[in-house]
Amino acid sequence: xxxxxxxxxxxxxxxxxxxxxxxxxxxxxxxxxxxxxxxxxxxxxxxxxxxxxxxxxxxxxxxxxxxxxxxxxxxxxxxxxxxxxxxxxxxxxxxxxxxxxxxxxxxxxxxxxxxxxxxxxxxxxxxx
Numbered sequence: 355x356x357x358x359x360x361x362x363x364x365x366x367x368x369x370x371x372x373x374x375x376x377x378x379x380x381x382x383x384x385x386x387x388x389x390x391x392x393x394x395x396x397x398x399x400x401x402x403x404x405x406x407x408x409x410x411x412x413x414x415x416x417x418x419x420x421x422x423x424x425x426x427x428x429x430x431x432x433x434x435x436x437x438x439x440x441x442x443x444x445x446x447x448x449x450x451x452x453x454x455x456x457x458x459x460x461x462x463x464x465x466x467x468x469x470x471x472x473x474x475x476x477x478x479x480x481x482x
Contacts, residue, residue: 359431360387367432371399371412371445374423374437380445381453383412385434397422399436416477418442443471447478 358367366384373380383401385393389409392400399412399420413419420438427434446453448470455468 356427356431357387358385358390358427358434360390362430363432366402366404367434369399369401369434369436371420371436371438371440374439378452379454380420380438380440380451390434393422393425393436399438412445413442416442416444416447416472418444420445447474449474449477 360367365386367390369383369385369389371380371383372378384404385400386402386409389400389402392398392409392411396411399422400409401412402408403410411419419441420436421441422436422438424437425434426437440451444451446455448455449472450468450470452468455466456464457467458464
């Protein structure tokens with residue numbers, strides 16, 4: 355059975371979430387082996403929070419869940435691509451559909467190129 359090489363990556367592999375229907379890149383998170391197994395078993399995107407040091411099922415607080423439709427592993431077996439159905443308006447905890455809502459300009463400044471679809475303070479009860 356194939357699985358990411360968690361030993362080579364010191365226990366965490368990058369996991370890219372991509373919208374199954376549109377191909378839009380939604381976010382990048384990390385998985386440890388427990389998150390990998392939970393994702394395979396439940397069909398719901400589950401990641402490892404580096405800041406909280408625990409597993410988190412995407413959308414468990416916001417309701418913006420990710421149903422995994424397809425999983426791919428890169429050629430080095432150290433990065434995972436999850437093709438997901440994004441349930442709810444956004445993947446980004448700052449209230450945008452995608453975490454990649456800023457475009458960097460040649461002078462190093464950035465422009466917001468997406469509309470915010472929810473207020474994170476209302477959803478999470480605190481400023482993010």
